Amino acid sequence: MDLRQTIFKARNIKLPPLEATAAGKDWSPLPWSAYFETSRSVSVSDTTFNVFASGLDNLGPIFLFHHGAGHSGLTFGLASKHIFDSDPKSFTVVAPDFRGHGATIGEHQDDLSLDRLVDDLVGLFDALFPDNRRDVVAVGHSMGGAVAAHAVASRRIKNVLGLVLIDIVEGSAMDSLSAIPMFINARPQSFDSVENAVHWHIESDAIQNPESARLSVPSLLSPTMLDGRQVWTWRTQLLPTEKFWKRWYSGLSKTFASAPAAKLLILAGTDRLDKELLIAQMQGKFQLELLPAAGHTIQEDMPDRVGDMIVSFWKRNQRLNIPVCRIAPQT
Numbered sequence: 001m002d003l004r005q006t007i008f009k010a011r012n013i014k015l016p017p018l019e020a021t022a023a024g025k026d027w028s029p030l031p032w033s034a035y036f037e038t039s040r041s042v043s044v045s046d047t048t049f050n051v052f053a054s055g056l057d058n059l060g061p062i063f064l065f066h067h068g069a070g071h072s073g074l075t076f077g078l079a080s081k082h083i084f085d086s087d088p089k090s091f092t093v094v095a096p097d098f099r100g101h102g103a104t105i106g107e108h109q110d111d112l113s114l115d116r117l118v119d120d121l122v123g124l125f126d127a128l129f130p131d132n133r134r135d136v137v138a139v140g141h142s143m144g145g146a147v148a149a150h151a152v153a154s155r156r157i158k159n160v161l162g163l164v165l166i167d168i169v170e171g172s173a174m175d176s177l178s179a180i181p182m183f184i185n186a187r188p189q190s191f192d193s194v195e196n197a198v199h200w201h202i203e204s205d206a207i208q209n210p211e212s213a214r215l216s217v218p219s220l221l222s223p224t225m226l227d228g229r230q231v232w233t234w235r236t237q238l239l240p241t242e243k244f245w246k247r248w249y250s251g252l253s254k255t256f257a258s259a260p261a262a263k264l265l266i267l268a269g270t271d272r273l274d275k276e277l278l279i280a281q282m283q284g285k286f287q288l289e290l291l292p293a294a295g296h297t298i299q300e301d302m303p304d305r306v307g308d309m310i311v312s313f314w315k316r317n318q319r320l321n322i323p324v325c326r327i328a329p330q331t
Contacts, residue, residue: 025210027195027202029218035077036095039103044123047106050097051128054080060090061135061161061314066121067095068142068168069112070236071297072102072219075141078212079299082307092134096124098144101236102219112241114248117147122156135161137314138261141299142168146248146255153259162317163256164264164310167298170252171274177245184238190231194218197232205295212300253277257285262317266309268294268301287313 032039037054052073063083065076073095080093099120100109108116125132136159140148145165152163191197198217200206207213221232253276256263263286265277273281280286289309294301 027198027210027214029194029198030211030215032074032077032215035074035081035215036093042096042124042127044120044127046108047099047104047120049099049120049124050103051124052077052080052095052097053093053128054084055088055090055092056094056128058090058092059134060087060092061137061318062092062094062129062132063310063314064121064125064136064138064148064157065093065095066098066138066140066144066148067101068140068144069241070101070220070234070238071141071144072216072235073097074102074216074219075212075297076139076299077215078209078303079307079310082304083311086307086311094128097219098147100241110237110240112244114146114150114244118151118154118156121147121151122154125157132158135159135314135318137162137164137310139164139166139310140168141166142296143248146252149252149256149259152261153255155260160261161319162262162264162313163259164266164313165256166266166306167268167296168249168252169265169267169273169277170249171272173249173252174246177249180245181239181242187234190224190226190233191221192231194221194232197221207297208295208301209303212297212303216300253280256280262313263287264289264309264313266291266298266306268292268296268298 032052036052039050039052042049042051065080067073067075076095080095084091084093097104099117100112136157138148138152138157138160145168149163149165151157152160188200198213201213201217202210220235222235223230224233253274257276257280265286266289269292281288291298291302291305299306
């Protein structure tokens with residue numbers, strides 16, 4: 001299911017009955033510590049970012065993840081663990097909660113302008129890896145793909161080897177902008193419990209993988225009091241960010257196609273590739289992979305497949321350290 005199909009399906013989204021949540025499967029939250037080695041606070045400018053990571057002291061490639069609007073770093077929890085477990089003595093995975101999301105706090109949390117988000121990504125990377133000399137693969141989902149693409153195109157992150165965009169195409173995104181408010185308004189405004197929210201994400205097909213939903217959904221919510229009782233509401237209010245949406249995606253195809261790195265585009269469906277991407281694909285400028293069985297959050301629905309694709313992509317494009325053979329001068 002592609003981005004447009006996901007949005008237009010909003011008309012049919014219904015909150016599952018509470019009694020269905022109580023019976024049957026376990027919808028209780030899963031701990032982040034089962035998927036990452038550490039969760040640390042990193043201060044950059046006016047914000048203290050919550051950063052999930054594994055293998056920070058390793059010397060191999062760095063896989064840097066940027067989540068989409070309304071998500072958190074835990075959207076990459078299962079995929080990150082799959083990647084890290086494939087080479088735990090070498091790989092580093094980093095999945096922050098970005099501005100206005102998850103457990104990240106600070107000033108101007110409602111400023112999700114593209115320039116601010118790119119500055120955040122670059123500043124956070126520099127704080128974690130000063131004077132970096134390791135290969136970097138930048139991965140972004142949806143809005144996060146736009147941020148990653150612009151950061152890589154600006155050459156402000158050192159040693160970027162690869163750029164991976166997950167389920168984001170400029171043409172489809174721009175066509176869907178007018179329908180996004182409908183999608184947001186169709187969601188429940190609050191939940192009686194975290195378990196109920198997890199169940200709703202599964203029943204509505206927002207996330208297809210129950211394990212990933214149990215890990216990521218709790219970080220999307222905040223407790224509040226309503227009519228004398230505690231309910232759970234959305235941590236990130238998306239409608240006030242509408243003024244930023246067009247800038248996120250406008251020109252993304254050109255930015256992605258011209259980025260100075262190897263490129264991989266992973267889509268959940270046959271999104272329309274615009275002229276810029278069609279030409280770039282025919283010229284072999286990026287690799288395209290389709291996972292039509294997944295929804296918009298491909299990295300949650302099929303984390304092992306996405307993780308394998310990213311690792312294979314890195315292996316195909318990694319720099320080879322060929323030793324120099326020095327020939328002694330003849331006497």
